[in-house]
Structure formats: C-alpha cells, structure tokens
Amino acid sequence: MSDYDRRTVPPLVKVGKHQRMINLSAMTETQRQTIWLGMKTVDPALARMLKTDANIDALKKQTNAFVQLTVADCNRFMEAGLKAIEEKNRDKKFDTNKRSN
Secondary structure (H helix, E strand, O other), X not given: OOHHHHHHOOOOOOOOOOOOEEEHHHOOHHHHHHHHHHHHHHOHHHHHHHHHOHHHHXXXXXXXXXXXXXXXXXXXXXXXXXXXXXXXXXXXXXHHHHHHO
C-alpha cells in the first residue's frame, strides 16, 4: 500500500476507550461474598435485580452468561463490603464485651 492509500483509506477498525471489566466468577468465594455484601449495601436495587430477575436467570442458563463489573464498581462494592464486615465484627466485639461485664 502506498503512502497515498494509507492517508485516504479509512481504517477498518476504530479503537475507542473501554472500561476494564472484572468477571466475578473468576474471583474467590470470599471475594464474591464481600462484593455481594457491598452491592446490597450500596446499590440494593441492583443486587435485588441480579438475584430475582427471571430474564437474567434465564440468560445465565441459556448462554452461560456471567456477571461482570467495571473495575470502579468492583472496587466500590468491595470497599463497602469490607466496611460492612468491619462494622459487623465491631458490633459483635461490643456485644461480647457488654455481656462479660
């Protein structure tokens, strides 16, 4: 291809920005549970939809689909899940100390 052709022929593939995605099924069970807890805390409507929507369930079964989240959402849900676990553990510790006194 000559230099002229390279300048006048549009590229066949356009490259655009995309967000990195994380496949939740590739994570450990503990990580998935933490993200799920965070999702229920931060975005309960999304968590409810993923758990109860019949269309999503059918899609998973028919096409072997899986849940993916953006890295930003995954981090947000993980952070919220870890915070919820920390608060739960703190409350347990407080209850234990209260009972022993």
